[in-house]
Amino acid sequence: MDPKKQREEVEKLNQEIKNLYKQLGRSSMPPIFKPGEIEKAKDSIVGLKAQLGEVKTELDFIAKSFRDAFAELSNRNSELGKTKSALSGISRIAQQLIFESEDLVNLDEKRISSLEKRAKVQFNSLQISLDSGRLDKEAAAEAKNALEREKDFLATVTQIRKEKELINKDSGVKIFGGLEGLTSAVPGLSKLTPAFQEASKAAQQQAADNLKQFGSTKGITGEMVKQNKLARNKRAQDLMALKTGKGLTAAKIKELGLEKALTSSKSGKLVTGAAAAKMAKSMNLAKTLEPIQKLVKSIKPLKAGLKALGPLLKKALGPLTIVLELFNLDKQVADTAKGLNLTYKEATKLRAEMQQVANLSGNNFITGKKVLETFNSINKTLGTTVTKMDSDLLVQFTEMREMAGFTNEELQGIAAITLATGKDMNQVTGEFMAQAKISGMQNGVLLNQKDLAREIGKISAATTLSLGKNPKELGKAVAVAKSLGLELGKVEAIAGQLLDFESSIENELQAELLLGRDINLERARQAALNNDIATVAEEIAKQAGSAAEFGEMNVLQQDALAKAVGMNREELASSLYLQEQLAGLSGEQAKQAEADFQKRVAAVGIAQAQKELEEKGVEGLRQQVGIADRLTAAMDKLNELFVSLIEPLIPVLDIFIAIFGIVGKIIKVLQPLLDTLSVIGNLVGDTIGGIFSGGNFDYSATQAAFDRQADSMSSEWGMGEGSSDPTRVQLMANGGVVTGPTRAIVGEAGPEAVVPLSDNSPMIKQANKTNMLLEQLIKKTPEMAPLSLYEVQ
Numbered sequence: 001m002d003p004k005k006q007r008e009e010v011e012k013l014n015q016e017i018k019n020l021y022k023q024l025g026r027s028s029m030p031p032i033f034k035p036g037e038i039e040k041a042k043d044s045i046v047g048l049k050a051q052l053g054e055v056k057t058e059l060d061f062i063a064k065s066f067r068d069a070f071a072e073l074s075n076r077n078s079e080l081g082k083t084k085s086a087l088s089g090i091s092r093i094a095q096q097l098i099f100e101s102e103d104l105v106n107l108d109e110k111r112i113s114s115l116e117k118r119a120k121v122q123f124n125s126l127q128i129s130l131d132s133g134r135l136d137k138e139a140a141a142e143a144k145n146a147l148e149r150e151k152d153f154l155a156t157v158t159q160i161r162k163e164k165e166l167i168n169k170d171s172g173v174k175i176f177g178g179l180e181g182l183t184s185a186v187p188g189l190s191k192l193t194p195a196f197q198e199a200s201k202a203a204q205q206q207a208a209d210n211l212k213q214f215g216s217t218k219g220i221t222g223e224m225v226k227q228n229k230l231a232r233n234k235r236a237q238d239l240m241a242l243k244t245g246k247g248l249t250a251a252k253i254k255e256l257g258l259e260k261a262l263t264s265s266k267s268g269k270l271v272t273g274a275a276a277a278k279m280a281k282s283m284n285l286a287k288t289l290e291p292i293q294k295l296v297k298s299i300k301p302l303k304a305g306l307k308a309l310g311p312l313l314k315k316a317l318g319p320l321t322i323v324l325e326l327f328n329l330d331k332q333v334a335d336t337a338k339g340l341n342l343t344y345k346e347a348t349k350l351r352a353e354m355q356q357v358a359n360l361s362g363n364n365f366i367t368g369k370k371v372l373e374t375f376n377s378i379n380k381t382l383g384t385t386v387t388k389m390d391s392d393l394l395v396q397f398t399e400m401r402e403m404a405g406f407t408n409e410e411l412q413g414i415a416a417i418t419l420a421t422g423k424d425m426n427q428v429t430g431e432f433m434a435q436a437k438i439s440g441m442q443n444g445v446l447l448n449q450k451d452l453a454r455e456i457g458k459i460s461a462a463t464t465l466s467l468g469k470n471p472k473e474l475g476k477a478v479a480v481a482k483s484l485g486l487e488l489g490k491v492e493a494i495a496g497q498l499l500d501f502e503s504s505i506e507n508e509l510q511a512e513l514l515l516g517r518d519i520n521l522e523r524a525r526q527a528a529l530n531n532d533i534a535t536v537a538e539e540i541a542k543q544a545g546s547a548a549e550f551g552e553m554n555v556l557q558q559d560a561l562a563k564a565v566g567m568n569r570e571e572l573a574s575s576l577y578l579q580e581q582l583a584g585l586s587g588e589q590a591k592q593a594e595a596d597f598q599k600r601v602a603a604v605g606i607a608q609a610q611k612e613l614e615e616k617g618v619e620g621l622r623q624q625v626g627i628a629d630r631l632t633a634a635m636d637k638l639n640e641l642f643v644s645l646i647e648p649l650i651p652v653l654d655i656f657i658a659i660f661g662i663v664g665k666i667i668k669v670l671q672p673l674l675d676t677l678s679v680i681g682n683l684v685g686d687t688i689g690g691i692f693s694g695g696n697f698d699y700s701a702t703q704a705a706f707d708r709q710a711d712s713m714s715s716e717w718g719m720g721e722g723s724s725d726p727t728r729v730q731l732m733a734n735g736g737v738v739t740g741p742t743r744a745i746v747g748e749a750g751p752e753a754v755v756p757l758s759d760n761s762p763m764i765k766q767a768n769k770t771n772m773l774l775e776q777l778i779k780k781t782p783e784m785a786p787l788s789l790y791e792v793q
Contacts, residue, residue, distance in 0.1 A: 006035035013041040020048040029227070046162040047215035069142040083135065083143055086125040090146065093119045094153070101160045104167055104208040105201060116157050123150045167207040170217040172302030176200040203305035210301070218300055232292040242286050245277030261285055332372060339376055340385045350375075350387055355640075357391045364633040365402040365625070366395055367640045374398045377408040378415060393418055396425035402633070404621035406454065413457025421469050428471045429453060429621070430614030435475035437613060439534070441594040443483035446586035449617060452478050460492055466531030473534075480534040484541040485578035491537045494566035495528035498536070504566075511564035514557050519543050519564055540565045547576040679706050 010033055021030040033041035069087050093115050100107060100115070123146075129135060130143045167173060180196040207217035214220055238256060241247045250270050253262050261283060262276050263269065271279055280286065299307075329351070337347035354375060355368030374397045375389055397415060400406045414432075418425045433449035440447035452475070459474060467473040481488045498504050498521065512519050524539035544550070544565050550558060550573060562572035600609040625633075682702040746752045 003035065006038065010035045010038055010041060013038065013045065016045055017041065017048065020045065024048065024051060026227075026231070031223075042162075043166060044215075046159065046166055047211060047217075049159055050163050050166075050211045051213065051215035053212070069146060082125055083129045083139055086122040086129070087142070087146060089122040090119055090153070093122070097157065097160065101163075104160075104164055104211075105204040107160070107164050109161075109164075112157065112160060116154070119153060119157075123147060123153075163208075163211060166211060166217055167204055170203070170207045170301050172300055172305055173200070173203045173207050173217075175302060176203045176305040199305040202307065203301040206299055206304035207301040210299075228292065235289065235292045238289060239286055242277060242280045242289075245272075245274035248272055248276045248280075256289065258285055258288075261288075329369065332369060336372060336376055340379060340387070342385075342387075346387075354394070357394055358640075360391070361395045363395070363399065364630070364637045366398050367636055369640065370398050370402060371395070374401070374408070378412075381412050381415075392424050399622060400425070400429070403625050403629075404450070405624065410454040410457065413455075413459070414453065417456070417464070417469050417471060417474075423471075426618045427614075430618040431471035432456065432475040433617040434610050434613040435472040436479035437593075437617070438597065438610070439476045439479035440483050441590050441597065443480060444587050444590050445483040445582045446590045446593060447479055447482055449475075449479075450621065452482065455488070459488060463488075463492055463531060463533055467533075477533040477537075481537045483579070483582060484537050485575035485582065486537055486540075488533065490567075490571070491533050491540070494540060495531075495533060495536045497566040498525045498528045501525070504564075507560075507564045511557075511560040514560045515553070519561075521564065541575075541579070544572060544576065547573075547580045550576050 014030075014032055017030045017033075031044065033044070097112075097115055100111060126143045126146055130140060130147065135143060168177075176196060176199045180193065180200045184193045206219075210219040211217050214224065216224075237247070238252075241252060242256075250272055253259055253270060253272065253276065258280070259270060262271050262279055262285075264271050270276075333347045333351050334344060336342065336350065337344050340347070340350075342350070351368065351372055354371040358366045358368045358371045371394050374394050378389065378393075378397070379386060393415065397411055400411055400414075401408060414425055414428055417423070417428050421428070432453055436447060436449045436452045440449075455478060456474065459478070463477070464474065467477065477491075478488050481491045504521065504525065508519050508521055521539065521543060524536050524543070527533075527535035527539060544561065550561070553561065555569070558572070559569045562569045565572065567575070597609065597613075600612070603609075604612075679702060682704075686700075686702050
């Protein structure tokens with residue numbers, strides 16, 4: 001749209017808004033939209049019309065007028081069937097649209113489109129009847145009047161659609177609509193779908209109610225509250241003017257609509273001032289001014305959805321979530337015991353202490369489970385097994401991870417300085433980030449201090465100790481290096497090369513010879529000697545010059561310069577190029593930020609200004625979580641509350657686990673029965689398969705199941721042969737030797753003799769007694785021994 005048409009369009013819309021304000025009785029100033037805000041102006045009109053109830057009023061009027069016209073024509077004996085039918089149809093459609101528009105939440109676009117098409121057909125039928133010329137004068141007038149209302153009818157349908165569109169555009173409605181779609185699309189989340197459906201409906205219903213009552217799906221906006229306050233103050237001033245006469249001018253009286261009441265009957269002139277106040281008091285005109293009511297509070301659709309979601313989610317997931325959380329808790333406790341070389345009981349006690357730390361934090365993002373994760377992470381990094389740790393460190397570490405998006409590994413550097421210095425983690429982080437920001441601004445660059453904080457753990461131990469484990473000095477070193485296009489690790493390497501004095505000075509002289517200018521790296525060497533990494537970076541950048549100067553050198557000169565400052569040609573080029581990009585991207589903003597900071601320094605001093613920057617930086621890290629994150633955190637906190645109530649009952653599970661231990665033995669005993677059922681199932685399956693395959697019966701699956709059944713019967717119940725189980729029933733038809741208690745069947749093939757071979761059997765006992773008697777006889781009468789021997793021989 002060209003600018004002229006835009007201006008004309010927005011002027012019409014602004015005028016329409018002004019008229020709607022008057023119809024609503026609003027005394028506040030309506031918004032004035034600019035040419036580029038046409039869509040916003042249209043949305044505002046939709047909201048105002050919704051608040052005015054224009055849809056229902058318009059449709060009700062159309063339905064009534066068409067119904068009256070139909071009734072009038074029905075009393076006449078004319079060939080007006082089509083006209084009567086069309087008018088009746090339009091009246092019915094209008095009534096149906098009233099019903100549909102009352103429930104914007106369940107408004108069906110297909111239904112609205114269908115009613116709209118049917119109405120157009122009826123209007124077209126009226127037009128045909130009118131164009132035919134066969135209608136009498138009165139009937140033609142009714143048809144013509146109905147056709148003149150067609151535009152209003154269709155505009156009302158459009159208004160209904162726009163109201164629905166505004167509801168769908170609301171951010172709260174979109175969030176819950178998206179979650180509903182997500183849970184229904186993901187099989188594992190389908191159980192949550194009903195809960196999110198209800199929450200989505202609640203959000204839509206609240207948006208619809210807000211639209212009808214306040215003209216905005218958000219409900220009462222800050223601007224509306226402000227305008228309402230101004231209107232109430234103005235009305236109070238009006239009442240005071242009527243009471244005292246002060247400010248009660250002719251213009252004010254006209255504005256209040258009291259010209260007629262305050263016109264003198266004698267002079268016919270308008271009375272103003274104190275006299276007018278006296279007249280107003282005598283006629284009690286103050287009561288004729290309608291008071292401006294204070295706006296009632298409204299609920300945003302998002303809040304309505306969350307309110308509906310809470311109990312539904314608890315109902316849908318409560319028991320399951322708690323059971324799963326209990327198992328997760330048990331695993332975490334067991335892992336802690338293994339990781340710290342503790343007993344399970346000791347780890348359970350430690351977990352309870354972490355839960356107490358979480359509860360006392362007062363933060364939804366801090367749960368016992370998350371604190372224990374932090375505890376284990378610090379112990380693992382340091383290779384320790386301590387069971388007592390500072391609660392502030394645990395809470396702040398966990399907040400950084402859960403609310404600012406750091407990983408456990410990235411936070412170890414900050415934690416190390418915290419443990420080594422005795423400062424708390426917030427202080428270390430704040431000091432580092434504040435100084436990094438200041439140093440970056442001073443170098444004309446706005447750096448991401450959060451990303452720099454991730455790198456603390458990568459700073460060498462030598463540099464960290466040399467800088468006194470001071471977060472400010474570390475922040476300065478990292479930021480200066482980064483703003484000059486270098487990584488701190490590279491600057492540390494350069495510092496090491498500079499301290500190789502002989503080689504460094506030789507490289508410096510060669511560069512001077514090739515470049516034809518002085519290079520002075522003495523200050524850089526001194527800084528390297530003192531572990532002043534930030535100054536090393538600054539001096540290197542100063543001596544290296546700019547990217548433009550580097551670009552004018554030949555290859556040999558570039559190589560020589562790079563070698564002198566402890567880099568190769570590509571490394572130096574990359575640092576100069578990056579330095580140029582950083583300055584180009586954020587140079588102007590950095591200057592403004594530096595100027596603002598210096599103003600604050602001038603006002604409160606450098607210490608206070610830096611402290612404010614530290615606090616702002618740390619607090620900002622905790623303000624990076626979204627609505628979904630906060631909702632999840634709240635649910636996690638509540639789940640842990642329920643789990644903590646049941647947690648003391650975990651030892652009872654040991655009893656059930658002992659009971660569950662016999663399940664395996666029961667299944668072992670029942671295995672032959674299960675295998676028998678498998679035989680039957682496979683037999684049925686093979687038979688049906690053979691029938692459907694044209695008589696090709698293959699019972700291989702049945703045979704395999706039968707073999708498995710025979711083996712289990714033999715091994716478990718002692719039926720059949722081939723078992724190695726000593727408890728099975730053995731058949732003794734072919735004899736055999738039994739060396740222990742055994743179930744056996746004898747006599748199955750005829751008479752069998754079972755001869756015991758132990759001292760416990762009567763036969764062996766009698767034989768042993770006989771032998772003993774003979775031995776005694778031989779010992780008493782030795783002279784008989786030879787005779788006995790001869791006789792025996």
